[in-house]
Amino acid sequence: MAKAPAKKQDDRQIIRIFDTTLRDGEQSPGNSMNIEEKLRIAKQLQKLNVDVIEAGFPIASEGDFEAVKKVAQMIKGPQIAGLCRSNDKDIDRAWEALKYAGEKGRIHTFIATSDIHMKYKLKMEPGRVLESAVKAVKRAAGYTPNVEFSCEDAVRTRLPFLAEVVEAVIAAGATTVNIPDTVGYTIPFEYFNIIKYLKDNVPNIDKAIISVHCHNDLGLSVANSVAAVQAGARQVECTLNGIGERAGNCSLEEFVMILKTRGDILPFACNIATEQLTPSSRLLSNITGIAVQPNKAVVGANAFAHESGIHQHGMLMEKSTYEIMTPESVGLSASALVLGKHSGRHAFKKRLEELGHDLDGEKLNRAFERFKALADLKKEVFDEDLDAIVADEAREEEKYKLGHITVTCGSFAVATATVQMEIEGNAVRTAELGDGPVDATLKAIRKLSKTKASLMQYNVGSITGGTDAQGEVTVRVAEGQHVVVGKGSSTDIIEASAKAYIHALNRLNYKQKRMPEGV
Template sequence: MQDIKSIKIFDTTLRDGEQSPGASMTIDEKLRIAFQLEKLNVDVIEAGFPIASEGDFEAVKRIAQTLKGPEISGLCRANDKDIDCAWNALKYAEERGRIHTFLATSDIHMKYKLKMSEQQVIDTAVAGVRRAAGYTANVEFSAEDAARTRLPFLAQVVEAVIDAGARVINIPDTVGYTIPSEFGAIIRYLKQHVRNIDGAILSVHCHNDLGLAVANSLAAVEAGAEQVECTINGIGERAGNCSLEEVVMALRTRHDILPFTTRVNTEHIYATSKLLSTVTGIMVQPNKAIVGANAFAHEAGIHQHGVMMEKTTYEIMTPESIGLTQNKLVLGKHSGRHAFNQRLDELGYSLNKEDMERAFVRFKALADQKKEIFDEDLDAIIADEIIRIPERYKLVQMNVSSGSFAAPTATVEMEIDGKLRKAALIGSGPVDATFRTIKKLTKSQAGLLSFTVGAITGGTDAQGECTVRLELDGREVLGQGAHPDIIVASAKAYINALNKLATVMKKKASAHF
């Protein structure tokens, strides 16, 4: 038996994951996810890019001040201003604060983006690491676009920054270009050719442009990488990042050929996945590995028979191992606060007394309308009542009339910047009329890119869940709303998107791997 080696899990959901179109989060939303990541027991949480905006700085600062378990990382470019800003946010975590600085090393980036020579890149990287090391010994350096960097030069950069004080070296496949055998070879090359490689932890950060982020990360671990950077549900730039749940469960499930482990409490995976979907409005595809709705579903008769006889015939892991309970029905109209609070805690929500009371009132109202309350209904309640608190725009009341002979008409009353406004318009359908009226009231110039409707659970009394994608000046956001009345749910989703858009438009563009 080979010795079991522990692999560090560096979660960048709150930084790289937030850079997914429409996934921008408020400070409170980031803090809620950070608490759940702490329950998940990841080793490092990359809380944001402090220089990017005041909101990002404050989010990193609050997470550094509040969380006590994992290391807290803040991303920064290899320049004095970025590094100083990052430490000012991270210093509250003391020795757990990690300055994560980066600089591109590939020919294409040096020529077209940086306009630097090789020596200038080395000098800049070394100067950045030295400045960071002046604040803390916990310094990580990333060679942006390392996967497309000439290996001798990459080794030269890595050796120089380790000498300068970097204690973690990250090798990103920034554009998801490599295949597993190739990426594993890069890690082996560095292990063999960098004189001081034992002076730092070797990390990898893979993107999923070719659908190989998890495979490349596992190949890197087999080649000697000791840290994997990943995100919940695999969200991130373009096609996303290495999926945390997939790489962690692969290491857990295949101990026969992968003698590695992690500190992750896998029983919190499902709750973390659901919380992120609720916060961002980005739903998980049904056939997504580990956390998709169909991941443990069996429809084929042969499969069903096999699972009834012995689960391992068609299940290589148990639903319980990721925190997915078999019986989702837990509450009804006769349930009290204790059962309600306990179930929310199990789902990963930590609410204050005021938020809990508001959520409970909404739960009781829904329970009077529905016979059965499912976990998905609770997620929707939290999304509408707590996480998705309207900011600039708030729906007060609405009425829609429609039919085969009547022109669809929506009358909407909203609170906008604290003032009540009301309007009515005709549309081609009830949803179109509703959106037109809201757009008139808010004077929004945003374009509607997509609109989707689904039932949160089964049955004709199920809550409807709507998602809209809006675009303005190249910025895209997702809005989400839930309500037993699908038209009201549509209005909630549209208004939610407008509130998110108002926040996103204030944020500065941030760099990425």
């Protein structure tokens, strides 16, 4: 049977992309971001052309409130959403931050509707939950007509009650209703049937957009999102690199490229500038210090790599034999060599912008100086090298700063490290012995910082190939309930280790101030 021709872009139904990298994505261990880092991600999401940016949970902390407020003030284009529970205090606080976005400010309120959540978490009867949901939506609608309501744990909710809640909140003023798979429990055909049930049994369902928010506990978040869209959902909530609680969320880049690649059978489109997918993924990885796995779909290092002889032969004959999308379509440049030691500041800044980095002033100057120094040491400077430089230089003012390190070690000598740091502007120095130069260096930093944090993980790798490559170190540090990731790079692996550890301590300090133990 002949394949039906793909619909033209103008004939396709538009799926809204609701990005929750800054809210749900940030909730996973090690992914917390400070305000400046959130703004950098938000600016990149603006370039990516997402429809909605969920900027945070304003009631959670003063830091979250300020982040949502600044995103609402600075970002133009996407709608800006803030999450809040179904109570007056949360809703009022959310709008206090979101009001700067005007008509593009979206209050996103929620309450759990499944029996297990109502019984054990909320300790509320269904009638009270319904009443609370309606009251919350009405209060939110008093501030803005742009109100989204989520039935938390919707896929484990009894369908008649789910339909009752959805009908009631739409009548109360919700213009978007979210049917989340909060715990990543459902499978595609079941999720399709849930959305279809609501389409068939909620009389006023045409008055609101159905949204879906899928978690990846069983590895089905993207597949479930596609099934929901086929059943009638018109907004998908997702994150860059699929980050988020537990196993993460629906991956934005994977869902978007499914729509673009399989237009032959999926009559849908979205407004995403797909050429910004790789820069967006890289920026998030550099800020959080958490890299995507090499075999990650769309943005992984191996996504467009071909090693098999059969595959290579096919690629030489015709690329479409083994590539269902082009590297250029997701923003991956075919050229590996970016800049050299003779390159100027304008070319350097332009390439950073192409990679999704936005540096100005002193930060740009420091990054350029590091680039020139690196170019003198390396034969080739790659995009990955530039990403690493920006990751070091783009951070806001920090409590701990590395001064210099002197290390002595050898086969017949005990490793000794002398470390000088600045702590809140004050220069301090100490020396420590260790089981190797890295151990001695980190011991000295621990002593100077007086940290009680535990080093949970230490990973070292090469950013690019060659003996002159920059070393990249990633550490995971924990203290109490707080877990953070730190990242550092240098052609000297000892220096890279120190930078990563200090980066982690700064992130831990920020997180402890933003959300003290027990909150």
